[in-house]
Amino acid sequence: MKPKQRSAYLEALQYDNSFPIEKEAVELWLADLDNPFRWSVRPLLQLLFAALLHITWFLKRLPLPQFSAHKLLQALICWFCKYFVSYEANMLILRHYSTESNLLNFLALNSGKTPPALLRLYPKTIKDMREDSFVKHDQELFRVFKELGYWDNNLHTLEESQIDWSGWRTVDMDEFNVKKRWSQVMDFESAHALFMCLFCFLLTKEEYRDAINGFNLDQSIAIRLGKILNNPQYAEMAYNKYPLYLVGPWNLAQRFLMHGFFTEYLYAELESRRQDKNRIQG
Template sequence: MAKQQYSALLKALAVDNSIPIEQAAVDLWLKDVNNPLRWLVRPLFQAFFVLLLHLVWLFKRLPLPQFSAHGPLQKLICWFCRHFVSREANLLILRHYATESNILNFIIDNTGKDAVTPLALYPKTIEDMKYASFVEHDQCLFSAFAELGHWQRLESPKQTLNWTHWQPVNMDDFRVEKRWTQFLDFESAHALFMCLFCLLLKKDEYRDAINGFNLDQSMAVRIGQMIGDPTLTEMAYNKHPLYLVGPWNLGQRFLMHGFFTEYMYARLEQLREPQTAPQCAEEKAE
């Protein structure tokens, strides 16, 4: 595929850092969104698969025995990502595991509840995702919130922030082999797989997964109080976690959840680096 030149808008977006987001994520996204096939096949995929998704959604709610196939689902996703999904999209997926795990670990570390299990989902390759599965990714989110229990509102920001389980995202740590068959952009690939997710998860597992995005607002509220920045809730597109919805508009909600974790990660990394730099300098001096 011939190299595409950025439009005037994409050139502007490439340097706009008004909203916190790491440049590595911006570069990956703009390259992925500039894929010509994204503007050709994605609308066709969404038109067909959104209708199919609703049919599968209805089928799973018939009074029939529930079934799931997490293992085959995960293996198929990894095989497809390895061979057909763009390298940029694969790197964005791996980044998402790390950014969300960091956000949740930050909340856990700074809530003061030692019994809550920190997340360890930091895959570095597509192969790792067979084990750090998308299903486990969702379940860890729900388990963390359940273990944290009721949130006690903070009247003032925390004076000292805990970064014990924070793992900075280093793009050099990710390994994604580039293949000539990797032509699909992030959104087109998601459109292809959303029906399979619905089919191969139990009805409540899938319903919970597509509504877990709304916990973005809850995470933003908690972190905003911890660091004294109430504007963080503006970064959450998915809101009102008590309002459960079906699969309508799933592609956009899914994508905006990814943006949210990138925004929150970058905002927290802006705080972490100045705080940990003196400590690193002391360790080197010793």
């Protein structure tokens, strides 16, 4: 069957490597953009789910007993991923765990301090995500920042020989295992619109508020990595900024998506640097 002809803009994106991002991630994203569900059903779903999210956000802030159900949340998300979320979207989700875990582990090992326990969130299948949880993903980010303590703004740029790559794991697409099913029609953004409502309902108000504001630490990560590697331009890759300014669920879908692009960009940038070092040493 002849592949669908993409628009001129999407064809241009296929060859735009101005930003550091791996070809595999671009191909997955372009395939997700080709999903007809995204352009037909998604706008309606996003409207409905956005309204539901804001209603849930309001109800969770009433003076009522707080509750959470982490295990149920994990089970529901993984069930939807297994049967209804597209293959490309599932692969992008799995990649995101690995890209962010790599960045935080690299930061922990190269901050000039005794590193906290490294992240082990590297799921390879949908089933793994019930263990390497979406909730833990956020909490591990906060843990690393807390345990690293105050950042030393006088930290000198590291020489190549001083950089510790021991916590780095190359993202190998062949290691991911997602079974394709005929019912997997939901694109990445539609899936997130559904998941953000589940998160808001099945987490406490503080847990959910923290989760959606954790994106703003992207800028802090970029600033720190830029200092370690002498590249202040990393901070420009962060769409989510100014972590002291807490926000609600407004514009959450875009902020979440740009968080994913951010980790892909920085992962690709650092992976390229690591490979260059290995080639020189080899």
